[in-house]
Amino acid sequence: MNVALALTPSFTDRPMLRIACPFCGPRDYSEFAYGGDATVVYPSLDADEDAWHDAVFMRENVRGLQSETWHHVNGCRMWLIVDRDTLTHEIVSVRPAHPEWANVIAAETSLKEDT
Numbered sequence: 001m002n003v004a005l006a007l008t009p010s011f012t013d014r015p016m017l018r019i020a021c022p023f024c025g026p027r028d029y030s031e032f033a034y035g036g037d038a039t040v041v042y043p044s045l046d047a048d049e050d051a052w053h054d055a056v057f058m059r060e061n062v063r064g065l066q067s068e069t070w071h072h073v074n075g076c077r078m079w080l081i082v083d084r085d086t087l088t089h090e091i092v093s094v095r096p097a098h099p100e101w102a103n104v105i106a107a108e109t110s111l112k113e114d115t
């Protein structure tokens with residue numbers, strides 16, 4: 001374990017990070033793979049090398065709320081967008097990365113609320 005992380009109070013005093021997968025329910029973060037910044041807009045396939053370099057390698061080091069992609073590798077295998085505070089690790093929201101799945105979940109939630 002990284003000594004700096006082990007000695008950081010916010011790391012040792014908090015329970016393990018859990019992500020509420022919209023398909024599987026709350027799961028330990030170890031079931032997921034971090035995918036990166038969810039706000040990156042990738043260039044077209046014929047864009048120049050500099051545009052691709054910036055899209056792939058240049059990142060903001062956000063201190064606070066950040067949108068991230070996570071892959072539920074050891075679960076439903078869906079890609080999710082997780083809004084997480086990088087200081088506290090608090091997860092504000094989790095939604096499917098693919099908008100069609102978000103629409104399906106919204107429709108099902110609406111049906112459950114109507115009954």
Ligand SMILES: [Zn+2]
Nearest residue numbers: 021024075076
């Ligand atoms: Zn899942």
